[in-house]
Amino acid sequence: MLDIPSSVRVDVEALLAAQNHMGVCDAIEQYAPVGKPDTMTAPHLPKVAGIDSTVPPPAHTVAPASPAPAPPSSPGAPGAPGALIQDRLAGWVSDLTTLHELTERLARTAVMDDALHEVLRAGAALVGARRGLVVLEPADGLGPDTTVGLGLARADLGHIETVPRGATSYGRILDRTDGTGEPEVHADLLSEDGLDPRHREVAARLGYAASFALPLATEAAGRLGAAVWLYDEPAEPVERQRHLVGLYTRYATEHLARLLELERARTKSRTIAEELLPPRLPRVAGVQLAARHRTGPRGGGDWYDALPLPEGALGLTVGSVTGSGASAVAAMGRLRASLRAYAVMEGEDPVAVLSDLELLLRLTEPARSATALFAYCEPALRKVVLAGAGHSPPLVIGERRTEFVETSLSAPLGMLACWEAPSVEFSPEPGETVLLYTDGLLHRTGDPMDRAFARLHAAAAGVPRTIRDDPGAIADHVLHTVLPDGLDAADSDEDIVLLAARFE
Structure with a gap:
């Protein structure tokens, strides 16, 4: 005192x-x-x-x-x-x-979903409620639109969404055209005259008797959505509680606006990166294909491709451009498109393909380097000829063996005045899968490279027999084993690419 x-x-x-x-x-x-x-x-x-x-x-x-x-x-x-x-x-x-x-606590959140849950928890503590929901619906119509609940299961949110929009507190707030920030207070819902019958039914079913709703809006950020807190008994926050939660929601709206802008930028970057990669893999006799791609939050320069070539041949490639963000994604798109052209012209010679790609990179992207691997496959003969430029070796997964393909050491593209390295040839057995991948799979583990390679080999060797006929299931098993507990989906500067080819 x-x-x-x-x-x-x-x-x-x-x-x-x-x-x-x-x-x-x-x-x-x-x-x-x-x-x-x-x-x-x-x-x-x-x-x-x-x-x-x-x-x-x-x-x-x-x-x-x-x-x-x-x-x-x-x-x-x-x-x-x-x-x-x-x-x-x-x-x-x-x-x-x-x-x-x-x-x-709110400022420490870096993901929109975490921030929305924190807003609900903080608001519930300030107004003395136990449950609530927040509806994110930006006024510009660009999304993302989502609903998050506190103490409400997904089925409960579904029941609330069956109430006509105009009969709900958040619906009236979101439908306002005058931009007012007045709260919607219902101190005793079940005794209100004119309450929508469906709203009364849902409130009785979920066991809430009062609600207090606030818009998530400021003059600078515009209207982002609305937050509603639900009381188990007839009640409403006192003037002091309303003032405190009003101060908090104004700050929260500005924070959510920053996260929304960041989320939209990430979504655009991911979309562009995905559009620059093959929309679907080709069907080629004698081989089954599957690919997995995870993009970092800023977008990276990892790519994969599978290109049908003359005489029933198939070109497989994975690679990575240094850097991240829009410029790296654009450079990746240019290199992948150029590599496709070189593969059509001289795909049977992987060294020539990568040499041409190195010259293009040095002339058009002098400040960048890239790693790449190109494999010329003849499925009918089960013959693979490949060359790599600073890239990790492929992994052969079969009933009798799980081993890395021995490739010659070589520098990444753009690192030397003239790149050239010998190619290697190997023959996968019937039923074996050749797994191509980018270094992001190894870097995301956080382990030194020797331990990361050992983890990858162990994951491939542990592929269950029941899924060895499915290259997609093999890729998923390797991905989730090498990167457990959602590390494959976590935000990271490292992209991940896996391209699996199973030879029949």
Whole structure:
């Protein structure tokens, strides 16, 4: 508690009258004596970034109806002006501290789904509710649109969505055209006249009796959606709670707007990268194909391709351009398109294909380098000739063996004035699968390269016999074994590509 020095003399009746029309700090400032106090100045509330420190009086502090001045010898007695001020200040400091902690927790979220759940949890604590939902529906119509619940299962959200939109709190907020930020308060839903019958049925089924809804909107961010908190019994937040949750949702809306912009940029980058890769794999007699691709949040330059060639041959390639983001994706698209052309002209000589690609990279992308692997396959003969430029060796997976193909060491494309390395030839057995992959699969493990290669080999050797006839199932098994617990889907700067070819 604050210790108000005895030198601060305040007329009690005047102070109590004044604080009904102004904040406590303003009253102290107006009635405090001129000059420097002995031990402290008039109290000032701590400032929290992004939060207006003007908070309504706490609900538990009520001015006495007929205040009686405390004796001079007991300034801290109950009902004394000093105790009243201390109580008021303590409430403000507690509220600001709570808001600061909640906004700090929200600021640490980097994914939209995590941020929406944090908004629901913080809002429920501020308004005293147990359940709620937030509907993300940006006013510009560009999405993404989603609904997240707190204490509500997916089936419960489905029941709520069956209520006509205009009968729900969030629906009325989202359908506003005047841009107002007024809350939707229903202190006793089941006793309201004119409540939609379907809304009444859903509320009774899910066991909520009141709701409090706020728009997620600011002038700068526009309208992003609406948040609704549900009470088990008839209730509504008091003025103080409404003010605090209003401050919090304004900050939350700005944070969500930044995450929304980031999410849209990531989606565009992923879409562009996917569009630059083959929309489907070709059907070639004697071989089955499957591919898996995971793009990092900023978009990377990993590619794969399968190209039918004359005389029933097949060209397989994987590669990676250095860097990430839109420029790396664009460079990847140019290299992949060029490699297809070189493969058609001289695909039976993989060294010539990569030599041409190296020359193109050096002339058009002098600041970049790339790793690549190109394999010329003759499925009818089960013959594969391949060349690699700084790329990891393929893996052969079969009943009797699981081994890496021995390829010659070579520098990545763009690293030497003239690239050239000998090709290698091998013959997969019937039923064996050749797995091509990019280094992102190894880097995402976080292990040193020797341990990452050992993990990849162990995953391939452990492919169950029941799925060895399916190259897609083999690729999935390897991917999820090398990168367990969702590491394959986690945000990373490393792209992942797997291209599996099973020879019949």
